[in-house]
Amino acid sequence: MRNKRRADIGSYSGEKTVLFVAGSTYPASSTFDLALDGQSWMDQLAQNGYDTYLVDVRGYGRSSRPPEMSQQAGENAPVVRTPVATSDVATAAAFVRQRNGVSRINLIGWSWGTSLMARYTAEHNEAVVKLVLVAPQWIRDTPSLADSGGTLGAYRVVNRTEAKTRWLNGVPTERQAAVLPEDWFNTWAEATFGPGETQIKAPNGTVQDSREFWSVGRSLYDPSLIRVPVLIVHADGDRDCPLEMSRTVFSKLTNAAYRRWVEIGEGTHSAFMERNRWQLIGAVQMFLDERPPY
Secondary structure, eight states, X not given: OEEEOOTTOOOOOGGGEEEEEOOSSSOGGGTTTOOBTTBOHHHHHHHTTOEEEEEOOTTSTTSOOOGGGGSOGXXXXXXXXXXXXXXXXXHHHHHHHHHXXXXXXXXXXXXXXXXXXXXXXXXXGGGEEEEEEESOOOOOSSOOTTOOOSOOOSEEEEEHHHHHHHHTTTSOGGGHHHHSOHHHHHHHHHHHHOTTOOXXXXXXXXXXXXXXXXXXXXXXXXXXXXXXXXXXXXXXXXXXXXXXXXXXXXXXXXXXXXXXXXXESSOOTTGGGSTTHHHHHHHXXXXXXXXXXX
């Protein structure tokens, strides 16, 4: 876990506390706390008076690795499936609540992380103030870009040389530098892969979940069980979690206290690390700050 807060604020309410979790390939620590133009998303929220936390679930970033990830990939079944990762989120959320002496906190999930945060919220509405879903995962009729096919081992190897191509999938060549400046990509790659490193391992549990659930019409949580306010933020160029997924999740949030959907133009699945990130970050800030008159 990582925490950022202002030193001049002595205590934080649940309404002013936020926990981030990332997606199925890269850790939260090199995405939400990635300083671009000198400031990360965590930095910005902290400066605006929020106690901000992130958690790398097991197998990602600096968190502990399942022992299967130290063996040959093909020797074991996929590790870190959604229920296991959701339990890590639950442990992190309980720690934050206890540390701050609050009963509820805000949750922000990205990609697969939206399924973790939404599943946790559906089971623990009483522990959540508001829920933010960035590029939500849902039932799909297109192949997952994280699934290269074939038999799945415990983990997959992700190459730095292929990361940018996948990131900018679908962005016209002449607009790629405008969407993702080269130095921003390099900053992210250094933080994610490490100086001089060209590969990382990513657990395959989420890919197996996609095969057994999302790709065959089965969901891993029920949006109608969520009763807290929900914000969905999506970018129009997202090829990993296309627009129809956001539309469907939004339509199923029938019991949310209130719900909102913001669509960002000229962005990809990783919009909060791109040139138009200010729009996404601003929309989330407004949602977290607002206090409805009822």
